[in-house]
Amino acid sequence: MDKIRSDGMNRRLRGFLCAAAGMLAVMAVSAGAADDLKPPVGYRNWFHVNTMIVDKASPLFAQLGGMHNVHVNSVGEPALKTGGPYPDGTMFLTDLHDFTVVDGSYVEGALKGLALMEKDSKRFAATGGWGFQFWVGGDATKPAVTDATKQCFECHQPQKAQDYVYSTYIP
C-alpha cells in the first residue's frame, strides 16, 4: 500500500484521528452524557466537507476503522472556506460508516456512529469554544464522550490558528 506524505496532510490526519480515537476509546467505558448536546438532524444535506477512510493498514483501524463523511452546517460553511474562525452555532458532523472492499474498491456500508463539534464560545469556553460528542450507532441515548477535554480537545489544541478545526476546504 502506498504511503504518500505531506506535512499538511499528516498534520490534518493526525489531529482528526487523534480526536476520533479519543471519542471511540471511551466506548468501552460506561457511557454518560458529558453535556446535553444532541445528534443534529438533516446533516446529510449540509455542505459535504470531505470523506476519509481509515483502512486495516492503519494502526488506528481497531478504534477508528471506517468511512468518515464530514459535513458542516450553513452557519459554519462560509468560515470553512476562509479557514475560520467559526461563529457560534457552527456544527461539524461526521457520520462514520462501515465499508467493504470489493475488487480494490471501497464501498460504503452501515452507520457506525455520529461525531459532533458544536461551537458556543461561552458555554464551551474551557474547550476552545467547542462542544464535542460521539453517539454510538447515531443513537442519542448512547453518547460516548464523558471528558471532552481529555478525549477531544487536547488533540485539537495544535489547530488553534484554524479555530481548533482540522478540516480544510477542498474545492
Next chain:
Amino acid sequence: MDKIRSDGMNRRLRGFLCAAAGMLAVMAVSAGAADDLKPPVGYRNWFHVNTMIVDKASPLFAQLGGMHNVHVNSVGEPALKTGGPYPDGTMFLTDLHDFTVVDGSYVEGALKGLALMEKDSKRFAATGGWGFQFWVGGDATKPAVTDATKQCFECHQPQKAQDYVYSTYIP
C-alpha cells in the same frame, strides 16, 4: 487487501464503475457536448448519497481511480429513499476527487471531474429518461460524453427495476 463480496454490492459496484468507465474512456477522444447539460451548482449541499474509493488494486484504477462522492438533489431525494422511480428534474452528481494514502488512511484530494445523471423522461427517452455527462476537472467547457447510449446507458440498463440507478439509500 480484503475482498469482501456480496451479490448486491457487486452488482451496484459493477454498474457504477461500468458507467463511469464509459465516461472516462472517451476523455482521450476529442471532447464534444452530447447535449446541453450543464454542471449544476450547489451540489455539495445536496443529500450525500454515498462515497466510494477506487484504489490501485482495482483493474479500473487507470480509468477511474479516485474518490467518488455521490449527491442527489432535493427533487430526487425522496425517491432515493424508496428505490425509485425518479421524477423529472432529478439530478445525481458525483464529484470525483484524487486521494492520497497516509499510514493506511485514504485522504481526499483535488477535484478530477463531475459526473451527472439528469432525469427528463421525454428529452432523454432514448436512454431510459436520463441524460448523462462528465466534465473533466468540473470544467463546463470540457464535456467528455459524446455518445450517452454507448458510454453510459448500456451499463445502466440492468438496473431498470430501480429506474436505471445503482446508488441505494444507506441510512
